[in-house]
Amino acid sequence: MTDTDAVTRFEAGLADVREAFGSAFGEAADEQSLRAANAKLTGPEGTLTKLMKLMREVPGDRRREFGQAANALKEEVAAAFDGALVALAQAEREAELAAPHIDVSLPGRRPKPGRLHPITRVTIELVDIFTALGFDVAHGPEIDLYEYNFDKLGFPPDHPATDMQDSFFVKSDGARSMLRTHTSTIQVREMLKRKPPLAIVAPGAVYRRDDDITHSPMFFQIEGLLVDEKVSFADLKGVLTRFAQRLFGPDVGVRGRPSYFPFVEPGAEIDISCVFCKPWEGDAARTAACRVCKGTGWLEILGCGMVHPVVFESVGYDPEKYTGFAFGLGIDRIAMLKYGISDIRMLYENDARFLEQIG
């Protein structure tokens, strides 16, 4: 290859590129084809890149002249490419503005009205049932004294029974405080404030070291307390039967099993007939196959008992004069039974898809 040959080829190359780039950039309909056209010139295998490499073969006395011409052309190409990019973006924007941008024929999006959380709804329902039976509603703080949560309820100091209600402990002003493990703290507070007769229910959040599909470390309880002269276990059974039947229907049966809580004597767990297989309808096979009550026909729903004289002493009531009963139940558990929810955590995930399904 001679030097003159290189000169000729270089000149032809310059002319080719000069002629080609304007139309190549102008014809590109979108950014992608514009970039492809640019790559054909300035990419590693591009015509302009190859031309630059040819420079080595151009005779020394003409190199400067050609070098300048090639560089000028390179700048022209770069400027034209930038210009074409801007023009494309502008054209796109104009097309967007010119196009109709609201389709008035599409159906609108209805805003979804919020509603009360299932826990709140069940709480209201339970409170309604008990206020209709003559109970007042009482509230108390979620962080309360250890003394109110345990000591005044007859838990001996550091008794293993407190392990069943392990919680989070807080130091405030030197007093031993904790996140309450039951709303019985409110019963203590009310008894310290008031004299019998008294009948209260105390709903609220409680905290325990518990976490599985039927237990949450924070859950809701409603506890009841009635104190007067000559209150008997029959009164307790009457109130709880009435309560269960108002909540789940008149056919629901109630039974008690002896149980232990330090603040009651005697104590019991109360079961109601299974509200899923409805044993009162007499279909024994359905009950046998029921996964909720595991074939027993009964569901455990609450703890209760006659208030222990020790509790009355600790709040200054005369245990010779007064008797009373107390009960406590999980609101979450009632919500799960009422709405057929199998995992308690669903109640706390705030997933709208779940909450919308609750009627």
Ligand code: PHE
């Ligand atoms: N406080 C008890 C608990 O949280 C429930 C209960 C209340 C049991 C009243 C008996 C009487 O487990």
